[in-house]
Amino acid sequence: AQSVTQLGSHVSVSEGALVLLRCNYSSSVPPYLFWYVQYPNQGLQLLLKYTSAATLVKGINGFEAEFKKSETSFHLTKPSAHMSDAAEYFCAVTYGGSQGNLIFGKGTKLSVKP
Amino acid sequence: DVKVTQSSRYLVKRTGEKVFLECVQDMDHENMFWYRQDPGLGLRLIYFSYDVKMKEKGDIPEGYSVSREKKERFSLILESASTNQTSMYLCASRPPGQWEGNQPQHFGDGTRLSIL
Numbered sequence: 176a177q178s179v180t181q182l183g184s185h186v187s188v189s190e191g192a193l194v195l196l197r198c199n200y201s202s203s204v205p206p207y208l209f210w211y212v213q214y215p216n217q218g219l220q221l222l223l224k225y226t227s228a229a230t231l232v233k234g235i236n237g238f239e240a241e242f243k244k245s246e247t248s249f250h251l252t253k254p255s256a257h258m259s260d261a262a263e264y265f266c267a268v269t270y271g272g273s274q275g276n277l278i279f280g281k282g283t284k285l286s287v288k289p
Numbered sequence: 290d291v292k293v294t295q296s297s298r299y300l301v302k303r304t305g306e307k308v309f310l311e312c313v314q315d316m317d318h319e320n321m322f323w324y325r326q327d328p329g330l331g332l333r334l335i336y337f338s339y340d341v342k343m344k345e346k347g348d349i350p351e352g353y354s355v356s357r358e359k360k361e362r363f364s365l366i367l368e369s370a371s372t373n374q375t376s377m378y379l380c381a382s383r384p385p386g387q388w389e390g391n392q393p394q395h396f397g398d399g400t401r402l403s404i405l
């Protein structure tokens with residue numbers, strides 16, 4: 176079965192440091208990939224999506240992600256962390272089709288230290 | 290902007306009660322989804338619906354049912370609530386399109402349900 180792995184359930188960075196959240200998917204079939212963010216007591220908000228156009232995808236709030244087929248990865252980065260980036264981040268994959276259900280990773284909680 | 294509204298943010302119910310969680314979307318989306326979210330487990334799909342009166346089981350349907358009588362409304366039903374159904378429940382909808390798989394899902398703010 177297809178799966179999504181997010182390395183590290185918790186990541187802590189200092190304000191101004193690089194943010195790197197890792198996501199790997201399991202299939203050799205190119206998927207559609209998404210990153211979502213969840214702030215405390217809220218639902219999920221779409222950060223960015225990859226749908227087989229450019230491999231480097233820019234999202235909201237200064238985040239971007241690069242699709243690397245050879246590594247089956249879609250890591251999320253931000254050059255300089257801000258306190259407001261503290262949240263939980265979910266990587267999700269779908270293989271399209273009429274239903275195209277999402278398969279979610281288990282999430283990575285990002286803490287930002289002042 | 291798409292608006293997905295879940296009727297309650299917090300809900301406390303007793304074991305054995307029948308519980309209804311309501312979700313409404315305002316963008317005429319065909320596809321709607323119910324997930325539960327638990328720490329360390331991420332989001333798990335309970336049920337989804339791709340049209341009125343249509344429903345499909347997700348990964349963890351046991352103990353749940355759903356109802357989709359109108360396009361904009363998708364209800365999750367706990368037939369006889371149990372303590373292991375204490376969780377955060379998230380509803381989502383997705384727009385239609387030729388390549389539906391690449392359309393993102395839009396989420397409500399969630400219902401935090403406690404079963405005592």
